[in-house]
Amino acid sequence: MRTLALLIAAVGILLEGLVIGVVLFALGGVIDAYSMSLNGSDPSVASPAVKAAGIGLALLLVVLAAGLGAAAARDRHARGMAVTALVIQCLVVVVAGIALGWAVFAGTLLVLGTIMYALLDDRPTPAHRRG
Template sequence: MRLVAQLLAAAGILAEGLVVGGLLFVLGGVVDAYSMSLNGADPGDAQVAIRVAAVVLGLALAALGAGLGRAALRHRPARRLTMAALVVQCVVVAVAGVALGWAVFLGALLVLGFLLWVQLDEQPLEAEGR
């Protein structure tokens, strides 16, 4: 069951990375197109900052999803760094889900459930073919 949970959590995190990164990237374009002043900042600087945040966040979530997917395909639990990142991801998913409305909250709750399942699954791993 760990394999299923890890693969579903990895797919959810990869999808979240694409959606969040894409939306932030588009938001950066909107800020520049409408010359929006974010708390008095230059719109060009704001666009660059938002787009850099989009790329960094998208890549971080993609790396986390890939690490979890790699662990699943190797039939091993996630490593320490991945587990620490998953704890942070659980907190971010819960806060984002509550802040962004019911539809996002339900999707976030689904991903959060799979993340918690991966973290709390203490079943012994199958033998590695020996």
């Protein structure tokens, strides 16, 4: 069951990373196209900064999803990755709950729950069962 939980968490975090990256990159393009000011900042600085933040966050979440997916494929505990994913997912759930509606909030909460399950599952890994 831990493998399934890690797979669901990995897919959820991968989707979140791609959506966040695309939205922030598009927002950077809108800032540039309309010469928008973000709280008085220069649009020529704000646009690349928002695009870079989108790319950086997307890469972080994709790497995190890959680590969780690799742990699921090996049927191993992913304590370090799962704790990192848990912290990031808590932030995503808060943002989703405040700004994006109930459906997105429910999806992000499902991913958070699967990460919690994977952390709390104390079943021995295959390496510990052999010997």
